[in-house]
Amino acid sequence: MENDITISVKGLTKRFGNFTAVDNISFEVRKGEIFGFLGANGAGKTTAMRMLCGLSYPTSGSGTVAGYDITRQAEEIKRHIGYMSQRFSLYEELTVKENLTLFSTIYGMTSNAIKAKTENVFRILGMENMKDAPVKDIPVGWKQKLAFSAATMHNPEVVFLDEPTGGVDPVTRRKFWEMIYRASSEGMTIFVTTHYLDEAEYCNRISIMVDGRIKALDSPERLKEKYGVKTMDEAFRIVARDARRGE
């Protein structure tokens, strides 16, 4: 069972001055799992994720991602993960194709592999007619699909998605989750933060963060059962009742 664990974190903490953004969290994520990271704005989700991706130094605590230490081997981790940030992070002035080529080259893919993979992405997404359009000209829903494709082109072991569906309509969100499922079925582990509670239902397991701490961690069904409610929305309200941070 041990090598079934892709992400393992113990006592992870991040402080900014007097403010403890992430307070002593511990959890494990299994290979191939879709792991939801829930919480209100300011609960510490993004900060926690940034430490796992090697973008931020932990103040204390330890952990591994894809078998590498998050404190000492951050650059190794970066070879084995994909990351899609909350803010859109493709180059707006480059075309769809140029963006995909840029990112897959950076991850060390060969020219042939890049060619095959981009063709495949365009076919699956139905974007053949947009491949030479500058990214700034395509609709926001497509941009997010594209960003997800750019983050998964190199078949990473873990994909980190930071509120990937912010600001899009429910239909597009639904389609986005189909992409997540497809990636998961190809063996990628998905670590996704969100504050849409309907999305929580799509995850295998979820953790609920409140004020920098993990207050609940289990499958959606078990959580609903535990709090005796019918929807994740109600479960979340009970767990996050005492929250002091956030809007």
Add this chain to the structure above:
Amino acid sequence: MMNIRTLGILLRKEILLMKRNPFIPRIIIAMPLLVMLVLPLVVNLDVKNVGIAIVDNDRTELSRRIASDMSASEALSVKAIGFSYEDALSLVENGKADAIVVIPADYSKKLSIGGEVPRLEVDANGVNATKGMIGANYAAQSAIATLKKWMGEQAGVEIDAYGGSVVNLFNPTLDFRNYMIPALMVVLIIIICGFLPALNLVSEKETGTIEAMNVSPVGKFTFVLSKLIPYWIVGILVITVGMLIGWLVYGLVPAGNIVSIYLAAILFSLVMSGLGVAIANSSSTILQSIFVMFAFIMVFQLMGGLFTPVSSMPEWAQMVTYAIPPRYFIEIMRSVYLKGATVQDLWVQYLALSAFAIFLCGVAAKTYRKRS
């Protein structure tokens, strides 16, 4: 650490983004045009049109000749000839005149009697010190020339109007533009190669694309290089436009080898872009980086020897200029342009520029953080 393929694709990205930017390609061409065409006409340290107010208490033929010779002089323009010092002073106070020439009463009489030579008085306005002092000097020279000529005529012999002669080496016409144009190209590289990389990197921070780079396996050295190398090209473009204008518009062609100018331009572009990236690394907004960059550029322009010759600065300031990279580039540009100096002649300056380039690019790479 270094990956050629990654560097290649990053450079391609930088150049595509630069080309597609609505304003960068224009600035690279328009700014040299503007600076090189307009500034030499406006920024002129030659003093011309010095306003003179003459107080003529003598009212003789000689005093009228002094006045008419002054108004005939190219540098001087006689604003008023009057009889009261107060009137003349009020002209200076109103900014209409820069200096007052007082010809005392009985000047011409005393001069022809001989013995004690009477004094002609020149008072200069010290508010605009350069114009006042140089103007007063011109006025005095003009009066002396008139006197010598007049005395010669009285004695019936020609006296050489000038006691000596001065020949200016390297800039024979002492044209301020010949001195200024090579230096203006330095200003262009300071501004373009300093600001653009800083703005480029900070705007990646602002739009969030830098996050995608930081979370990727791109080595930070490779990434910083991809931010610096494009500005070699920009520096070469800018200096080419500058030299073309210098040649086509002002007829100024470097006396030395163009290669030595390009070499210095490449080194100096690296110095400025290294500084720009280093500043961008520690700024989180474009505004911040602009303010810090401005502080550097102010010092560079004022202390680099561009407007004020380094040799006329106080000793302590001269010591400071050794730490100011444009000083070396300006020296190289002027020496190559006007004296035809070679890289061997200027090896100290080239060495200093290389050292600054290595140091600042090192700082840029060192201070770039993929993790916070």
